[in-house]
Amino acid sequence: MLNPLSKGAGWLGFLTAIAGVIVYQIHPEWKPYISLAELTALGLLVFFFIVHFEALKSFSTRRSTKLGLNSVLMVLIFISILGVLNFILSRHHLRFDFSETSSFSLAPQTLQVLKDLKRDVKITAFVSDQGRTRSQIKDLLSGYSYHNPRITFTLVDPDKKPSLAKQYGVTQYDTLVLESGKQENQIKTIDEQELTNAIIRIVQDERRKILFLENHGEHRLSDQEKTGYARVKDSLEKQGFEVGALFLLEEGKVPDKTAVLVIPGPQKGFLPQEKIALSSYLAANGKVLLLLDPDVQANLDDFLSQWGIKMGKGLIIDPVSRLLGGDFTVPVVTNYPAHEITKNFNLATFFPIAEAVNFDPSRASEFDYKPLALTSDNSWSKTRLAEGRLNFDPAEDVRGPLTLAAVVTRKTLSGSPEPHPHDTPGKTESPYAAANEARPTLVVYGDSDFAANGSFNFSGNGDLFLNTVTWLAQEKGLISIRAKETHFTPLFLSRSQGTVLMYVSLLFLPAAVFLTGIAIWKRRRLL
Secondary structure, eight states: OOOHHHHHHHHHHHHHHHHHHHHHHHHHHOHHHHHHHHHHHHHHHHHHHHHHHHHHHHHTTHHHHHHHHHHHHHHHHHHHHHHHHHHHHHSSSSOOSSSSOOOTTHHHHHHHHHHHHSEEEEEEEOOOTTOOTHHHHHHHHHHHHHOOOEEEEEEETTOOOHHHHHHHHHHSSSSSEEEEEEEEEESSOSSSSHHHHHHHHOOOOOOOEEEEOOSSSSOTOOOOSTSSSSSHHHHHHHOOOOOEEOHHHHHOOOOTEEEEEEEEEEOOOOOOOHHHHHHHHHHOOEEEEEEEOOOOSSSOOOHTTTTTEESSSEEOOOOHHTTTTOOOTTTTOOOOOOEEEEEEEEOOEEEESOEEEEEEEEGTTTTTEEEEEETTOOOOEEEOOOOTTTTTTTOEESSSSSSSEEEEEOOTTTTOOOOTSSSSTTSSSSIIIIITTTSEEEEEOOOSSSSSSSTTSTTTTHHHHHHHHHHTTOOOOOOOOOOOOOOOOOOOOOOHHHHHHIIIIIIIHHHHHHHHHHHHHHHHHHH
Protein backbone atom coordinates (compact mmCIF):
# COMPACT_ATOMS: atom_id res chain seq x y z
CA MET A 1 0.00 0.00 0.00
CA LEU A 2 1.34 3.38 -0.94
CA ASN A 3 2.44 5.70 1.77
CA PRO A 4 -0.33 8.30 2.23
CA LEU A 5 2.18 11.17 2.39
CA SER A 6 3.98 10.31 -0.82
CA LYS A 7 0.70 9.47 -2.52
CA GLY A 8 -0.56 12.89 -1.53
CA ALA A 9 2.61 14.41 -2.95
CA GLY A 10 1.89 12.70 -6.26
CA TRP A 11 -1.69 13.98 -6.40
CA LEU A 12 -0.58 17.44 -5.29
CA GLY A 13 2.10 17.54 -7.97
CA PHE A 14 -0.39 16.48 -10.63
CA LEU A 15 -2.95 19.08 -9.58
CA THR A 16 -0.29 21.82 -9.36
CA ALA A 17 0.88 21.04 -12.88
CA ILE A 18 -2.68 21.23 -14.22
CA ALA A 19 -3.29 24.48 -12.33
CA GLY A 20 -0.12 26.01 -13.77
CA VAL A 21 -1.24 25.23 -17.32
CA ILE A 22 -4.71 26.68 -16.70
CA VAL A 23 -3.28 29.88 -15.15
CA TYR A 24 -0.90 30.23 -18.09
CA GLN A 25 -3.84 30.20 -20.50
CA ILE A 26 -5.64 32.90 -18.49
CA HIS A 27 -2.70 35.08 -17.38
CA PRO A 28 0.35 34.35 -19.55
CA GLU A 29 2.08 37.44 -18.13
CA TRP A 30 2.48 35.65 -14.77
CA LYS A 31 5.42 33.66 -16.14
CA PRO A 32 7.65 33.74 -13.02
CA TYR A 33 4.88 32.40 -10.76
CA ILE A 34 3.80 29.81 -13.32
CA SER A 35 7.37 28.60 -13.76
CA LEU A 36 7.74 28.30 -9.97
CA ALA A 37 4.52 26.29 -9.72
CA GLU A 38 5.58 23.96 -12.53
CA LEU A 39 9.00 23.40 -10.96
CA THR A 40 7.31 22.57 -7.65
CA ALA A 41 4.98 20.14 -9.41
CA LEU A 42 7.93 18.51 -11.15
CA GLY A 43 9.73 18.05 -7.82
CA LEU A 44 6.68 16.46 -6.18
CA LEU A 45 6.09 14.09 -9.08
CA VAL A 46 9.72 13.04 -9.30
CA PHE A 47 9.74 12.47 -5.51
CA PHE A 48 6.71 10.23 -5.85
CA PHE A 49 8.31 8.11 -8.57
CA ILE A 50 11.65 7.77 -6.76
CA VAL A 51 10.12 6.70 -3.45
CA HIS A 52 7.67 4.23 -4.98
CA PHE A 53 9.49 3.12 -8.10
CA GLU A 54 9.79 -0.53 -7.02
CA ALA A 55 6.27 -0.62 -5.66
CA LEU A 56 4.87 0.85 -8.83
CA LYS A 57 6.93 -1.57 -10.88
CA SER A 58 5.59 -4.58 -8.98
CA PHE A 59 2.04 -3.30 -8.98
CA SER A 60 2.21 -2.65 -12.70
CA THR A 61 2.72 -6.40 -13.33
CA ARG A 62 -0.57 -7.34 -11.66
CA ARG A 63 -3.78 -7.37 -13.58
CA SER A 64 -5.71 -5.82 -10.72
CA THR A 65 -3.24 -2.97 -10.50
CA LYS A 66 -3.43 -2.28 -14.21
CA LEU A 67 -7.17 -1.94 -13.89
CA GLY A 68 -7.10 -0.04 -10.64
CA LEU A 69 -6.65 3.46 -9.46
CA ASN A 70 -2.90 3.12 -8.88
CA SER A 71 -2.27 2.30 -12.52
CA VAL A 72 -4.30 5.30 -13.59
CA LEU A 73 -2.43 7.47 -11.12
CA MET A 74 0.95 6.27 -12.40
CA VAL A 75 0.01 6.98 -16.02
CA LEU A 76 -1.34 10.43 -15.17
CA ILE A 77 1.72 11.32 -13.12
CA PHE A 78 4.06 10.13 -15.89
CA ILE A 79 2.17 12.22 -18.44
CA SER A 80 2.27 15.15 -16.05
CA ILE A 81 6.06 14.88 -15.76
CA LEU A 82 6.43 14.92 -19.53
CA GLY A 83 4.05 17.88 -19.78
CA VAL A 84 5.84 19.85 -17.09
CA LEU A 85 9.24 19.15 -18.67
CA ASN A 86 7.93 20.20 -22.06
CA PHE A 87 6.47 23.40 -20.61
CA ILE A 88 9.67 24.33 -18.79
CA LEU A 89 11.88 23.59 -21.78
CA SER A 90 9.60 25.56 -24.09
CA ARG A 91 9.96 28.61 -21.83
CA HIS A 92 13.67 28.20 -21.06
CA HIS A 93 15.13 26.40 -24.06
CA LEU A 94 18.71 26.50 -25.30
CA ARG A 95 20.05 26.51 -28.85
CA PHE A 96 23.39 25.19 -30.06
CA ASP A 97 25.00 25.78 -33.45
CA PHE A 98 27.55 23.09 -34.32
CA SER A 99 27.99 24.12 -37.98
CA GLU A 100 31.57 24.86 -39.08
CA THR A 101 30.92 28.53 -39.96
CA SER A 102 28.12 29.16 -37.38
CA SER A 103 25.67 29.49 -40.25
CA PHE A 104 22.67 29.34 -37.90
CA SER A 105 23.94 31.90 -35.38
CA LEU A 106 23.41 35.65 -35.47
CA ALA A 107 26.35 38.02 -35.66
CA PRO A 108 27.50 39.85 -32.49
CA GLN A 109 26.31 43.16 -34.00
CA THR A 110 22.80 41.77 -34.43
CA LEU A 111 22.77 40.37 -30.90
CA GLN A 112 23.71 43.81 -29.55
CA VAL A 113 20.90 45.44 -31.54
CA LEU A 114 18.40 42.90 -30.21
CA LYS A 115 19.69 43.35 -26.67
CA ASP A 116 19.12 47.12 -26.86
CA LEU A 117 15.72 46.81 -28.56
CA LYS A 118 13.03 48.38 -26.37
CA ARG A 119 10.11 48.48 -28.81
CA ASP A 120 7.93 45.76 -30.26
CA VAL A 121 8.58 44.90 -33.90
CA LYS A 122 6.06 42.87 -35.87
CA ILE A 123 7.34 41.15 -39.02
CA THR A 124 5.04 39.76 -41.71
CA ALA A 125 6.91 37.55 -44.18
CA PHE A 126 5.17 37.10 -47.54
CA VAL A 127 6.59 33.80 -48.76
CA SER A 128 5.11 30.98 -50.80
CA ASP A 129 4.29 27.78 -48.94
CA GLN A 130 6.01 25.92 -51.77
CA GLY A 131 9.00 28.25 -52.04
CA ARG A 132 12.52 27.01 -51.42
CA THR A 133 13.34 30.04 -49.28
CA ARG A 134 10.49 29.56 -46.81
CA SER A 135 12.45 27.42 -44.36
CA GLN A 136 15.49 29.71 -44.57
CA ILE A 137 13.40 32.80 -43.83
CA LYS A 138 11.62 31.03 -40.99
CA ASP A 139 14.93 29.96 -39.43
CA LEU A 140 16.30 33.50 -39.71
CA LEU A 141 13.23 35.10 -38.12
CA SER A 142 13.13 32.42 -35.42
CA GLY A 143 16.68 33.37 -34.44
CA TYR A 144 15.67 37.01 -33.98
CA SER A 145 12.55 36.11 -32.00
CA TYR A 146 14.54 33.69 -29.82
CA HIS A 147 16.98 36.38 -28.68
CA ASN A 148 14.29 39.02 -28.10
CA PRO A 149 10.58 38.16 -27.70
CA ARG A 150 9.73 41.71 -28.78
CA ILE A 151 10.35 40.45 -32.31
CA THR A 152 7.28 38.57 -33.51
CA PHE A 153 6.73 37.22 -37.00
CA THR A 154 4.08 35.62 -39.18
CA LEU A 155 4.55 33.71 -42.43
CA VAL A 156 1.91 34.53 -45.05
CA ASP A 157 1.43 32.97 -48.47
CA PRO A 158 0.38 35.90 -50.71
CA ASP A 159 -1.41 33.48 -53.06
CA LYS A 160 -3.69 32.35 -50.23
CA LYS A 161 -4.17 35.83 -48.74
CA PRO A 162 -3.99 38.25 -51.69
CA SER A 163 -6.03 40.89 -49.85
CA LEU A 164 -3.41 41.10 -47.10
CA ALA A 165 -0.61 41.36 -49.66
CA LYS A 166 -2.53 44.14 -51.43
CA GLN A 167 -3.08 45.92 -48.11
CA TYR A 168 0.67 46.11 -47.54
CA GLY A 169 1.47 46.84 -51.19
CA VAL A 170 3.44 43.61 -51.61
CA THR A 171 3.93 42.62 -55.25
CA GLN A 172 6.54 39.83 -55.06
CA TYR A 173 7.46 36.80 -53.00
CA ASP A 174 10.03 36.88 -50.20
CA THR A 175 9.09 40.34 -48.98
CA LEU A 176 9.28 41.26 -45.30
CA VAL A 177 7.03 43.98 -43.86
CA LEU A 178 8.25 45.39 -40.53
CA GLU A 179 5.93 47.38 -38.27
CA SER A 180 6.72 49.24 -35.08
CA GLY A 181 4.25 51.75 -33.74
CA LYS A 182 3.05 53.84 -36.68
CA GLN A 183 6.12 53.14 -38.79
CA GLU A 184 6.33 50.52 -41.51
CA ASN A 185 9.20 49.29 -43.62
CA GLN A 186 9.65 46.72 -46.38
CA ILE A 187 12.73 44.78 -47.45
CA LYS A 188 13.09 42.42 -50.38
CA THR A 189 16.71 41.38 -49.91
CA ILE A 190 16.37 39.00 -47.00
CA ASP A 191 19.61 38.43 -45.18
CA GLU A 192 20.85 39.18 -41.68
CA GLN A 193 22.42 42.53 -42.54
CA GLU A 194 19.36 43.88 -44.35
CA LEU A 195 16.95 42.67 -41.65
CA THR A 196 18.99 44.06 -38.75
CA ASN A 197 19.38 47.42 -40.48
CA ALA A 198 15.64 47.51 -41.19
CA ILE A 199 14.97 46.96 -37.48
CA ILE A 200 17.39 49.79 -36.61
CA ARG A 201 15.62 52.14 -39.01
CA ILE A 202 12.08 51.34 -37.95
CA VAL A 203 12.63 51.88 -34.21
CA GLN A 204 14.20 55.31 -34.65
CA ASP A 205 12.02 58.24 -33.71
CA GLU A 206 13.71 60.68 -36.11
CA ARG A 207 12.95 59.84 -39.73
CA ARG A 208 15.29 60.58 -42.62
CA LYS A 209 14.05 63.46 -44.80
CA ILE A 210 13.64 62.98 -48.57
CA LEU A 211 12.84 66.17 -50.51
CA PHE A 212 11.55 66.37 -54.10
CA LEU A 213 12.34 69.49 -56.08
CA GLU A 214 9.38 71.28 -57.71
CA ASN A 215 8.69 74.48 -59.66
CA HIS A 216 10.47 73.36 -62.85
CA GLY A 217 7.68 71.22 -64.25
CA GLU A 218 8.81 68.13 -62.31
CA HIS A 219 6.53 65.23 -61.40
CA ARG A 220 4.57 66.27 -58.32
CA LEU A 221 4.11 64.15 -55.20
CA SER A 222 0.49 65.23 -54.84
CA ASP A 223 -0.45 64.23 -58.41
CA GLN A 224 -2.57 61.04 -58.49
CA GLU A 225 -2.63 60.87 -62.30
CA LYS A 226 -0.41 58.60 -64.39
CA THR A 227 2.36 61.18 -64.63
CA GLY A 228 2.39 62.00 -60.90
CA TYR A 229 4.65 60.70 -58.15
CA ALA A 230 1.98 59.97 -55.53
CA ARG A 231 2.93 56.27 -55.42
CA VAL A 232 6.56 57.20 -54.91
CA LYS A 233 5.60 59.32 -51.91
CA ASP A 234 3.39 56.61 -50.43
CA SER A 235 6.05 53.91 -50.85
CA LEU A 236 8.82 56.01 -49.31
CA GLU A 237 6.65 56.86 -46.32
CA LYS A 238 5.99 53.15 -45.82
CA GLN A 239 9.77 52.70 -45.79
CA GLY A 240 9.91 55.05 -42.81
CA PHE A 241 11.07 58.23 -44.57
CA GLU A 242 9.74 61.76 -44.20
CA VAL A 243 8.83 62.96 -47.70
CA GLY A 244 8.22 66.55 -48.78
CA ALA A 245 8.48 69.05 -51.63
CA LEU A 246 11.13 71.76 -52.01
CA PHE A 247 10.88 75.09 -53.84
CA LEU A 248 14.53 75.99 -54.20
CA LEU A 249 13.98 79.62 -55.23
CA GLU A 250 11.95 80.29 -52.09
CA GLU A 251 14.26 78.46 -49.71
CA GLY A 252 17.48 79.70 -51.27
CA LYS A 253 19.26 76.45 -50.30
CA VAL A 254 18.64 72.81 -49.63
CA PRO A 255 17.48 72.56 -45.97
CA ASP A 256 19.79 71.06 -43.40
CA LYS A 257 19.34 67.37 -42.49
CA THR A 258 18.08 66.56 -45.99
CA ALA A 259 19.12 62.95 -46.52
CA VAL A 260 18.37 62.89 -50.27
CA LEU A 261 17.29 65.53 -52.77
CA VAL A 262 15.34 64.12 -55.73
CA ILE A 263 14.97 66.12 -58.96
CA PRO A 264 12.21 64.19 -60.81
CA GLY A 265 12.16 65.17 -64.49
CA PRO A 266 12.51 68.97 -64.71
CA GLN A 267 10.96 70.50 -67.83
CA LYS A 268 12.17 74.08 -67.40
CA GLY A 269 15.63 75.58 -67.04
CA PHE A 270 17.38 76.12 -63.70
CA LEU A 271 18.54 79.59 -62.71
CA PRO A 272 22.21 80.15 -61.83
CA GLN A 273 21.48 80.64 -58.12
CA GLU A 274 19.61 77.32 -58.05
CA LYS A 275 22.55 75.46 -59.54
CA ILE A 276 24.83 77.11 -57.01
CA ALA A 277 22.53 75.87 -54.23
CA LEU A 278 22.68 72.34 -55.64
CA SER A 279 26.47 72.43 -55.85
CA SER A 280 26.70 73.75 -52.28
CA TYR A 281 24.48 70.93 -51.03
CA LEU A 282 26.57 68.31 -52.80
CA ALA A 283 29.81 69.88 -51.56
CA ALA A 284 28.57 69.28 -48.00
CA ASN A 285 28.39 65.52 -48.66
CA GLY A 286 24.87 65.80 -50.06
CA LYS A 287 23.04 63.08 -51.99
CA VAL A 288 21.16 63.98 -55.19
CA LEU A 289 19.01 61.76 -57.40
CA LEU A 290 18.57 63.45 -60.80
CA LEU A 291 16.08 62.05 -63.31
CA LEU A 292 16.28 63.70 -66.72
CA ASP A 293 14.18 63.22 -69.86
CA PRO A 294 15.46 63.54 -73.45
CA ASP A 295 15.00 66.69 -75.49
CA VAL A 296 14.30 68.80 -72.40
CA GLN A 297 16.16 72.06 -71.88
CA ALA A 298 16.73 71.93 -68.13
CA ASN A 299 19.92 74.01 -68.46
CA LEU A 300 21.90 71.54 -66.35
CA ASP A 301 24.67 70.65 -68.82
CA ASP A 302 27.26 72.80 -67.04
CA PHE A 303 26.22 71.40 -63.66
CA LEU A 304 26.54 67.82 -64.92
CA SER A 305 29.87 68.51 -66.62
CA GLN A 306 31.32 69.39 -63.22
CA TRP A 307 30.67 65.72 -62.34
CA GLY A 308 31.98 64.35 -65.64
CA ILE A 309 28.45 63.53 -66.86
CA LYS A 310 27.12 64.27 -70.33
CA MET A 311 23.66 63.15 -71.37
CA GLY A 312 23.34 61.32 -74.69
CA LYS A 313 21.65 62.94 -77.65
CA GLY A 314 18.44 61.45 -78.99
CA LEU A 315 16.20 58.58 -77.89
CA ILE A 316 17.11 55.00 -77.05
CA ILE A 317 15.51 52.49 -79.43
CA ASP A 318 15.08 48.91 -78.23
CA PRO A 319 13.53 46.19 -80.49
CA VAL A 320 13.27 43.85 -77.48
CA SER A 321 10.49 45.99 -76.07
CA ARG A 322 8.52 45.51 -79.29
CA LEU A 323 8.75 41.74 -78.89
CA LEU A 324 7.24 42.09 -75.42
CA GLY A 325 4.30 44.08 -76.76
CA GLY A 326 5.71 47.52 -75.99
CA ASP A 327 7.06 50.35 -78.09
CA PHE A 328 10.49 50.73 -79.69
CA THR A 329 11.08 53.83 -77.54
CA VAL A 330 10.65 51.91 -74.25
CA PRO A 331 14.00 50.19 -73.62
CA VAL A 332 13.95 47.07 -71.47
CA VAL A 333 16.75 46.62 -68.94
CA THR A 334 17.79 43.26 -67.50
CA ASN A 335 21.52 43.97 -67.20
CA TYR A 336 22.50 45.50 -63.86
CA PRO A 337 26.24 45.85 -63.11
CA ALA A 338 27.32 44.92 -59.59
CA HIS A 339 26.40 47.61 -57.06
CA GLU A 340 24.67 47.81 -53.66
CA ILE A 341 21.62 49.36 -55.33
CA THR A 342 21.15 46.41 -57.69
CA LYS A 343 22.28 43.69 -55.26
CA ASN A 344 20.12 40.57 -55.83
CA PHE A 345 17.95 42.60 -58.23
CA ASN A 346 16.65 40.32 -60.99
CA LEU A 347 13.54 42.10 -62.28
CA ALA A 348 13.19 43.73 -65.68
CA THR A 349 12.71 47.51 -65.76
CA PHE A 350 11.12 49.61 -68.49
CA PHE A 351 12.04 53.22 -69.28
CA PRO A 352 9.52 55.09 -71.47
CA ILE A 353 11.36 57.54 -73.75
CA ALA A 354 14.87 57.56 -72.31
CA GLU A 355 18.33 58.89 -73.11
CA ALA A 356 21.80 57.57 -72.31
CA VAL A 357 24.02 58.68 -69.44
CA ASN A 358 27.67 59.11 -70.46
CA PHE A 359 30.81 59.74 -68.41
CA ASP A 360 34.03 61.51 -69.37
CA PRO A 361 36.85 58.98 -68.74
CA SER A 362 39.33 61.84 -68.22
CA ARG A 363 37.54 62.64 -64.94
CA ALA A 364 38.08 59.15 -63.49
CA SER A 365 40.77 60.48 -61.15
CA GLU A 366 38.19 62.78 -59.51
CA PHE A 367 35.07 60.60 -59.47
CA ASP A 368 34.02 57.01 -59.04
CA TYR A 369 31.62 56.23 -61.88
CA LYS A 370 29.50 53.07 -61.73
CA PRO A 371 26.71 52.20 -64.20
CA LEU A 372 23.50 50.86 -62.67
CA ALA A 373 21.39 49.85 -65.67
CA LEU A 374 22.45 48.90 -69.20
CA THR A 375 20.30 48.37 -72.28
CA SER A 376 20.63 45.30 -74.48
CA ASP A 377 23.24 44.83 -77.22
CA ASN A 378 20.48 45.20 -79.81
CA SER A 379 19.52 48.72 -78.73
CA TRP A 380 20.84 52.00 -80.07
CA SER A 381 20.57 55.74 -79.53
CA LYS A 382 18.73 57.49 -82.38
CA THR A 383 19.84 61.08 -82.87
CA ARG A 384 17.54 62.02 -85.74
CA LEU A 385 13.97 60.86 -85.64
CA ALA A 386 12.04 60.79 -88.87
CA GLU A 387 8.54 59.40 -89.26
CA GLY A 388 8.73 55.70 -89.91
CA ARG A 389 12.55 55.64 -89.85
CA LEU A 390 13.88 54.12 -86.62
CA ASN A 391 16.47 51.78 -88.12
CA PHE A 392 20.06 51.92 -86.92
CA ASP A 393 22.26 54.34 -88.87
CA PRO A 394 25.96 53.55 -88.23
CA ALA A 395 26.95 57.02 -89.41
CA GLU A 396 24.95 58.85 -86.74
CA ASP A 397 23.56 56.45 -84.13
CA VAL A 398 25.32 54.79 -81.19
CA ARG A 399 24.97 51.04 -80.76
CA GLY A 400 24.17 49.56 -77.33
CA PRO A 401 24.59 48.54 -74.64
CA LEU A 402 23.90 52.04 -73.35
CA THR A 403 23.92 53.27 -69.76
CA LEU A 404 20.51 54.36 -68.54
CA ALA A 405 21.48 55.09 -64.92
CA ALA A 406 24.75 55.67 -63.12
CA VAL A 407 26.25 56.58 -59.75
CA VAL A 408 28.94 59.25 -59.55
CA THR A 409 30.77 59.72 -56.25
CA ARG A 410 33.49 62.27 -55.62
CA LYS A 411 36.73 60.65 -54.51
CA THR A 412 38.55 61.61 -51.32
CA LEU A 413 41.04 64.46 -51.58
CA SER A 414 43.92 62.27 -50.51
CA GLY A 415 43.15 59.69 -53.16
CA SER A 416 43.77 56.93 -50.65
CA PRO A 417 41.64 53.82 -50.99
CA GLU A 418 38.55 53.64 -48.85
CA PRO A 419 38.53 51.00 -46.07
CA HIS A 420 36.30 48.04 -46.69
CA PRO A 421 33.40 47.90 -44.22
CA HIS A 422 34.28 44.32 -43.35
CA ASP A 423 37.89 45.06 -42.39
CA THR A 424 37.07 45.64 -38.74
CA PRO A 425 34.96 42.87 -37.14
CA GLY A 426 32.22 44.13 -34.89
CA LYS A 427 32.23 47.58 -36.43
CA THR A 428 28.89 49.31 -36.01
CA GLU A 429 29.22 51.98 -38.69
CA SER A 430 27.19 52.01 -41.85
CA PRO A 431 28.32 49.42 -44.39
CA TYR A 432 28.16 52.24 -46.89
CA ALA A 433 29.87 54.89 -44.78
CA ALA A 434 33.08 54.79 -46.78
CA ALA A 435 31.40 54.44 -50.17
CA ASN A 436 28.44 56.72 -49.68
CA GLU A 437 27.82 58.51 -46.37
CA ALA A 438 30.99 60.60 -46.17
CA ARG A 439 31.22 61.73 -49.81
CA PRO A 440 29.10 63.78 -52.23
CA THR A 441 27.08 61.44 -54.44
CA LEU A 442 25.05 62.03 -57.58
CA VAL A 443 22.82 59.39 -59.19
CA VAL A 444 21.59 60.20 -62.71
CA TYR A 445 18.81 58.45 -64.65
CA GLY A 446 18.07 59.07 -68.32
CA ASP A 447 14.32 58.90 -67.69
CA SER A 448 11.87 60.07 -65.04
CA ASP A 449 8.63 58.48 -66.27
CA PHE A 450 9.65 54.95 -65.18
CA ALA A 451 8.83 55.89 -61.56
CA ALA A 452 5.59 57.75 -62.31
CA ASN A 453 2.25 56.37 -61.10
CA GLY A 454 1.49 54.72 -64.44
CA SER A 455 4.76 52.74 -64.48
CA PHE A 456 5.78 52.45 -60.82
CA ASN A 457 4.24 49.02 -60.19
CA PHE A 458 5.26 47.64 -63.58
CA SER A 459 7.82 44.85 -63.11
CA GLY A 460 10.85 46.16 -61.17
CA ASN A 461 10.47 49.89 -61.87
CA GLY A 462 9.34 50.90 -58.40
CA ASP A 463 11.80 48.58 -56.68
CA LEU A 464 14.76 50.06 -58.57
CA PHE A 465 13.72 53.59 -57.69
CA LEU A 466 13.23 52.74 -54.01
CA ASN A 467 16.54 50.88 -53.89
CA THR A 468 18.28 53.97 -55.23
CA VAL A 469 16.73 56.36 -52.72
CA THR A 470 17.26 53.95 -49.83
CA TRP A 471 20.92 53.47 -50.71
CA LEU A 472 21.49 57.22 -50.91
CA ALA A 473 19.80 57.73 -47.52
CA GLN A 474 21.77 55.09 -45.59
CA GLU A 475 22.52 56.03 -42.01
CA LYS A 476 25.69 55.89 -39.96
CA GLY A 477 23.97 53.83 -37.30
CA LEU A 478 23.50 50.88 -39.63
CA ILE A 479 25.77 47.88 -39.25
CA SER A 480 27.93 45.77 -41.48
CA ILE A 481 27.85 41.99 -41.19
CA ARG A 482 30.25 39.76 -43.04
CA ALA A 483 28.41 37.15 -45.08
CA LYS A 484 28.84 33.63 -43.74
CA GLU A 485 30.79 31.50 -46.16
CA THR A 486 29.99 27.85 -46.71
CA HIS A 487 33.14 25.76 -46.83
CA PHE A 488 33.23 22.82 -49.20
CA THR A 489 35.28 20.03 -47.63
CA PRO A 490 35.11 16.97 -49.89
CA LEU A 491 36.30 13.53 -48.80
CA PHE A 492 38.83 11.99 -51.18
CA LEU A 493 39.27 8.20 -51.04
CA SER A 494 41.68 5.96 -52.87
CA ARG A 495 40.37 3.02 -54.86
CA SER A 496 41.20 0.53 -52.09
CA GLN A 497 39.65 2.75 -49.41
CA GLY A 498 36.48 3.08 -51.46
CA THR A 499 36.28 -0.70 -51.87
CA VAL A 500 36.69 -1.28 -48.12
CA LEU A 501 34.04 1.34 -47.32
CA MET A 502 31.61 -0.26 -49.77
CA TYR A 503 32.01 -3.77 -48.27
CA VAL A 504 31.74 -2.48 -44.69
CA SER A 505 28.55 -0.52 -45.35
CA LEU A 506 26.86 -3.02 -47.68
CA LEU A 507 27.95 -6.37 -46.18
CA PHE A 508 29.63 -6.20 -42.78
CA LEU A 509 27.25 -3.87 -40.93
CA PRO A 510 24.00 -5.51 -42.16
CA ALA A 511 25.50 -8.97 -41.40
CA ALA A 512 26.50 -7.85 -37.90
CA VAL A 513 22.99 -6.60 -37.18
CA PHE A 514 21.44 -9.79 -38.54
CA LEU A 515 23.72 -12.12 -36.51
CA THR A 516 23.17 -10.06 -33.34
CA GLY A 517 19.41 -10.41 -33.80
CA ILE A 518 19.71 -14.18 -34.27
CA ALA A 519 21.84 -14.48 -31.12
CA ILE A 520 19.36 -12.50 -29.02
CA TRP A 521 16.44 -14.53 -30.39
CA LYS A 522 18.11 -17.84 -29.52
CA ARG A 523 19.04 -16.62 -26.04
CA ARG A 524 15.46 -15.60 -25.31
CA ARG A 525 14.16 -18.98 -26.45
CA LEU A 526 16.39 -20.68 -23.85
CA LEU A 527 14.99 -18.55 -20.99
